[in-house]
Amino acid sequence: MDLIFRNVRIDDAQPLVDVAVQAGKIAEIAQHIASTAGREIQGEGKVLVAGxxxxxxxxxxxxxxxxxxxxxxxxxxxxxxxxxxxxxxxxxxxxxxxxxxxxxxxxxxxxxxxxxxxxxxxxxxxxxxxxxxxxxxxxxxxxxxxxxxxxxxxxxxxxxxxxxxxxxxxxxxxxxxxxxxxxxxxxxxxxxxxxxxxxxxxxxxxxxxxxxxxxxxxxxxxxxxxxxxxxxxxxxxxxxxxxxxxxxxxxxxxxxxxxxxxxxxxxxxxxxxxxxxxxxxxxxxxxxxxxxxxxxxxxxxxxxxxxxxxxxxxxxxxxxxxxxxxxxxxxxxxxxxxxxxxxxxxxxxxxxLGLKHHGLAVGNDADLVLVDCRAVADVILDLPTRLMVLKRGKVVATAEHRRSVAF
CATH class of the missing domain: 3.20.20.140 (Metal-dependent hydrolases)
Known part of the structure; x- marks a missing residue:
């Protein structure tokens, strides 16, 4: 895999999961992904949402x-x-x-x-x-x-x-x-x-x-x-x-x-x-x-x-x-x-907008946002820091760099 998020929250009613990205797509979502990746992000229970x-x-x-x-x-x-x-x-x-x-x-x-x-x-x-x-x-x-x-x-x-x-x-x-x-x-x-x-x-x-x-x-x-x-x-x-x-x-x-x-x-x-x-x-x-x-x-x-x-x-x-x-x-x-x-x-x-491959599901584009909160319900309430933003699997922004790395 190109990148794996470990132990992230995507649904408040479900356990934490791993989300794997390969070739710009979401390749796998599971409680534990056995594969490894060139880059692995430790989510520590933080929320991952679609862009x-x-x-x-x-x-x-x-x-x-x-x-x-x-x-x-x-x-x-x-x-x-x-x-x-x-x-x-x-x-x-x-x-x-x-x-x-x-x-x-x-x-x-x-x-x-x-x-x-x-x-x-x-x-x-x-x-x-x-x-x-x-x-x-x-x-x-x-x-x-x-x-x-x-x-x-x-x-x-x-x-x-x-x-x-x-x-x-x-x-x-x-x-x-x-x-x-x-x-x-x-x-x-x-x-x-x-x-x-x-x-x-x-x-x-x-x-x-x-x-x-x-x-x-x-x-x-x-x-x-x-x-x-x-x-x-x-x-x-x-x-x-x-x-x-x-x-x-x-x-x-x-x-x-x-x-x-x-x-x-x-x-x-x-x-x-x-x-x-x-x-x-x-x-x-x-x-x-x-x-x-x-x-x-x-x-x-x-x-x-x-x-x-x-x-x-x-x-x-x-x-x-x-x-x-x-x-x-x-x-x-x-x-x-x-x-x-x-x-x-x-x-x-x-x-x-007629987007065909958007959303947190296997096979869709890896347009993802890791946010600094621990419940999906809190995303709209906490105004959480956007820790990492991915566009088709590529990291385009992080909290450490206030400017998008791609600009």
Whole structure:
């Protein structure tokens, strides 16, 4: 074997086990592995988990909040501030800040990230080009799925439909969209589906990000998903409007989402910050209804979205910080609820992103994190030190070295 973890905890209900890695894969999991390895890690009862999966992140506009502030804290001003900044962002600037974020992700145990890279006629393709380059440069350290994301809309910008197609030709992995920020939400959705079908790509939408449900279009997305046979290939982020509908309608929408097999990314850091800015008292949480979605059979995930910019003026890139924010905000603090949170950082987003070989099982990629705690249930509570991070069997970060060894 190439590497063996000895006496690690992977399940609180089971004894300690050894986990062997060979040729980038998990080769064996047993209470005692007779084989030896070139490198053996004494776990001493510490927890080994599958690598975290960051399902929704904007790399190229991270760490810019000092350049122009969002004074009102509203979504409208966040979009305006970012639109003003984007033409000033150079290739070198985007690359430097994106690498800062990727380094933080890897050190925190994230082994996959879906990055929404935006472009428009004013900015050009600079951001998308840099993120595509980083996908190739760091593929041995972290897998990056690149979403072609039209933040400023598609239909309302001259030349943007052609730019969307060009982004796919350039190598984007996923077709993105933002129906609520365009002339017609339904026409925007139709364009995204048509483009995705043309290139055989999955879809990821910024969907129904509002305090109320007046203009909600998730039902149209779900029905189009079913009609096109795109079940399991559509993901939506935000979906905060779903919390504003009646319980009866919410149940109907959730049943439709389950039928369409649409995954939902809850983005608590951004949505709590921007949401309910017009409320004078008894301020709403403005989060997608995580527990109802989970209990209704929908794949629901927790993700970061933005780091230190006009949309989210804080953040570290550590998904465990997002989990700790979501636990009280989404009422996930009960014992039974807590038991479901870790999967919202690992197996659920892996399913949402279509990852075929992720998870702590023999034959899967050895994307693993050894953490400094002794119960799997405590991982989301302790914010434990990430002692070692493996990407396909290669050690890419350790607690002793605050920088990933691969950067």
């Amino acid at each position: 975290f999966v960051e399902g929704h992140l904007h790399l190229e506009k991270a760490n810019v909040m000092q350049r122009k502030a969002n004074r009102s804290g509203t979504l409208k001003e966040a979009i305006a501030v970012t639109a003003e900044l984007k033409p000033t962002l150079t290739r070198e600037d985007i690359r430097e800040r994106s690498i800062q974020v990727l380094r933080a992700l890897v050190q925190a145990g994230t082994t996959h990230v879906r990055a929404h890279a935006e472009f428009d006629p004013a900015q050009g393709f600079t951001g998308l080009e840099v993120v595509l380059e980083l996908r190739e440069a760091f593929r041995e350290v972290i897998d990056i799925q690149v979403v072609a994301f039209p933040q400023e809309g598609i239909l309302k910008l001259p030349g943007m439909p052609a730019m969307m197609a060009q982004a796919m030709e350039m190598g984007a992995d996923v077709v993105g969209g933002i129906p609520y920020n365009d002339l017609s939400a339904q026409e925007h959705i139709d364009f995204v589906f048509d483009l995705a079908k043309r290139y055989g790509k999955d879809i990821d939408l910024h969907q129904d990000f509002a305090d109320d449900a007046e203009h909600m279009t998730i039902e149209y997305v779900a029905r189009r998903t079913i009609a096109e046979g795109y079940q399991g290939r559509v993901c939506v982020g935000h979906l905060t409007s779903l919390a504003a509908v009646s319980p009866a309608r919410q149940a109907q929408v959730i049943a439709l989402l389950r039928e369409a097999d649409i995954s939902v990314m809850c983005l608590p850091a951004t949505d709590l910050h921007l949401g309910a800015r017009g409320d004078s008292h008894n301020v709403r949480r403005t989060l997608t209804p995580v527990r109802a979605l989970r209990d209704g059979g929908v794949t629901v995930c927790l993700a970061t979205n933005n780091i230190r910019n006009a949309f989210t003026p804080y953040g570290t890139g550590d998904l465990l910080h997002i989990a700790q924010l979501a636990i009280p905000a989404c009422h996930l603090g009960g014992a039974d609820d807590q038991a479901t949170v870790l999967s919202m950082l690992t197996t659920n987003p892996a399913k949402a």
